[in-house]
Amino acid sequence: MDTFVKEKINIEKELCKGCGICVSFCPKNVLTIKNEKVHIKEIDSCIKCGLCELRCPDYAIYLGGK
């Protein structure tokens, strides 16, 4: 549980190709595409399910860190 709380969404913009898969499959509508890159729109809604990381083909978004 401890590690779960510490995890946050990280975005590596250089790896993002703006396909929009993470945006569409996010169950809480946290993400958006701006200037062909993924951005966090509503971080408070994030439930840290990790579906964005699971389906990102470019490894540009992931849960981790503090």
Next chain:
Amino acid sequence: MVSQLIGKYYRTGSLPHIWCPGCGNGIILRAIVKAIDNLGLNQDDVCVVSGIGCSSRASGYLDFNTVHTTHGRALAFATGIKFANPDLHVIVITGDGDSAAIGGNHLIHTARRNIDITTIVFNNNIYGMTGGQYSPTTPTGEKGTTAPYGNIDANFDLCELAKAAGATYVSRSTIYGANMIINQVEEGIKNKGFSFIETISICPTYYGRKNKKGNAVDMINQLKEMSINKTAYDKLSKEKRNGKIVVGELHKSQRTEYTEEYEKIIQSF
């Protein structure tokens, strides 16, 4: 920065990869690596072999023992590697054209031998790297650059082919259900014998554009609509089965493994 998983198992210096925006190959590759991580295999005990094609670029991004071989011959090279060092976990990454067309003969004979190799086919229904020619898995009636009026060939069911040829573990999954890929790759690696895992990917650049399937998200949603679990599929009437992608574990059996049989011959002298 990349995630812990990617940092541990990828040659991060070669990222971003060459695959197009929205290509499903990256999703499958992460799932394979996640499965290896879940099993706790030593990186030096894993050998990843690939052929030629979009999918086969995968071996270059992974930090294991990796071999990028000639077109269609990944399974032939992998057989040699497994023979020389049976303790290695040999994983073959191949595409639909690589495994079913150019390497079709290698596929059936590797399955017949039941050698302990885990094969993961990235099936995107088209030859992506060379410009969108139709492949053995392009569905009948769909278009490619070499089939502008629609493909008249019947498409291959690769899982049925592998099962009939003698593979001891056969399963299928799609990139929508990426967690299923992770489970199946784990099962495939654990299976002592030839494991064949077909993963349905998407090619938004060629297959999607040629057939007006929409963008990557639309194509993944189509996979979601079309895929059905094997137990549910078996209960469907014949008319409703048309156009469905059957996912899940499709076949499992036990048979003597090839390198073990070979070892017995060596020991007999």
